[in-house]
Amino acid sequence: MTKDAEAPLGVFDSGLGGLTVVRALRQVLPNEDIVYLGDSARVPYGTKGADTVIKYAASCARHLLGQRVKAIVIACNTVSAVAIESMRIDLDLPVLGVIEPGARAAVGASKTGRIGVLATPGTIFSQAYTRAVTTLSTRTEVFGQAAPLLVPLAEEGWTDGDVPRLAARRYLEPLARAGVDVIVLGCTHYPLFFSVIEEEAKKMMGDHVRIVDSASTVAAETRDYFQTRDLLAAPRPRAGKIRLFVTDVPRSFSDMARRFLGDEDVPEAEQVDL
Known part of the structure; x- marks a missing residue:
């Protein structure tokens, strides 16, 4: 020691x-x-x-x-x-x-090479996850989706029920259309919604989808x-x-x-x- x-x-x-x-x-x-x-x-x-x-x-x-x-x-x-x-x-x-570990876990978990990232607008705009993933695998595509409403919902304690489920579904729709098989929770507030996001993602994309918690x-x-x-x-x-x-x-x-x-x-x- x-x-x-x-x-x-x-x-x-x-x-x-x-x-x-x-x-x-x-x-x-x-x-x-x-x-x-x-x-x-x-x-x-x-x-x-x-x-x-x-x-x-x-x-x-x-x-x-x-x-x-x-x-x-x-x-x-x-x-x-x-x-x-x-x-x-x-x-x-x-x-x-938090970005490099999340990117490594996502690349390791993806079977299709199509990774989704839920994050704040600032993180999505920075394309930091795209750069981190590309460094690890040039064959992997990253699809970012800003999910700003989840932050105030987390701070208000609305982490379950109809409101967060509807918000999660709305944010997941573009990632479902992109055919991702891994979704990175790219904001430290989002692990509070892990079960909601996982449940909605599996409904939309199938049981194979994996959720990566950057925390x-x-x-x-x-x-x-x-x-x-x-x-x-x-x-x-x-x-x-x-x-x-x-x-x-x-x-x-x-x-x-x-x-x-x-x-x-x-x-x-x-x-x-x-």
Whole structure:
């Protein structure tokens, strides 16, 4: 074990959606302490220009560095799309994003070479998943579909019932017409709709369709990365601690955090100014 192994893992997102990544990380890395930063005062990043996103990401990274983290997981698809390379150059620690793991899992799962991506308009416009998939397989086609309504539905807690099912069906229709056999959930809010999206996709496309959750894939790759570099925290009798920082505390923060984490025992958030 390296001297850095007991340091916390840093995770940040433009808001609270990245807590689905924290949830997935806790499942595969239960001994790790995690410091989470949600830039809720400047959300959404998906509508901002690349230079602005890079500047925001740098300020989030500086805060996490101040917490002496051993690595940073970017739980934001927009930042992973436009800022990850500059962060890897500028920071003297490992930086992992959600797009590359999701692309690898999708290419591995596809039998037809036709992959669909549900994401925010900013992520779709960046074509980051297309580039990541093409790097892995030049024979694979990527079909992007923006699904912006799913974000406010997740934050309102409308993750089941007629409204999210109708929204999912509408967003899935173009992917069904394209004949995809794998769909990547390219936004950290979307894992909350996993069962709804999977059910509707199977109705429209058949039982062979696979749903790839980028939160789970980045968590698995983070575990593998730590294992190969001797960065895993030592086993302990208790689960790792979570520390939550936000740049603005939403009125319904506790409810949203419980929903995203899938845990009733949510720590108090600390508000910071970046």
